[in-house]
Every structure is written in structure tokens, then in C-alpha cells.
Amino acid sequence: xxxxxxxxxxxxxxxxxxxxxxxxAAMIVTRTGCRSPSSAPCHSGDLCPER
Numbered sequence: 001x002x003x004x005x006x007x008x009x010x011x012x013x014x015x016x017x018x019x020x021x022x023x024x025a026a027m028i029v030t031r032t033g034c035r036s037p038s039s040a041p042c043h044s045g046d047l048c049p050e051r
Contacts, residue, residue: 001026002027002040003025003026003028004027004028004029004030005017005027005028005029005030006029006030006031007029007030007031007036010027021040021041022041023041025041026040026041
């Protein structure tokens with residue numbers, strides 16, 4: 001299930017939000033009430049290099 005956040009929340013709390021996404025959470029970003037991009041964790045084999 002995705003959590004909806006505002007663009008302002010993403011800007012102000014990006015470190016926390018990106019940690020949540022990295023841990024498996026999916027986020028839908030809204031801007032002036034309209035859906036914008038979604039963020040979801042990458043999986044092995046995606047464009048995300050393993051560390």
C-alpha cells in the first residue's frame with residue numbers, strides 16, 4: 001500500500017522519506033492536490049547498484 005505525501009513533506013523530510021522508501025515503503029507525491037511521481041524501492045537487478 002502506498003502512502004500519499006505532499007511535495008512540501010518530501011522537500012522538508014526527504015531524508016526520512018527516502019529511508020522509508022529504501023526500507024520498502026511506497027510513496028505517492030502530490031503537488032497542489034494532484035498526483036505527481038511515485039517512489040518505490042528498487043530491487044536487485046534494477047538500476048540501483050548494490051552497496
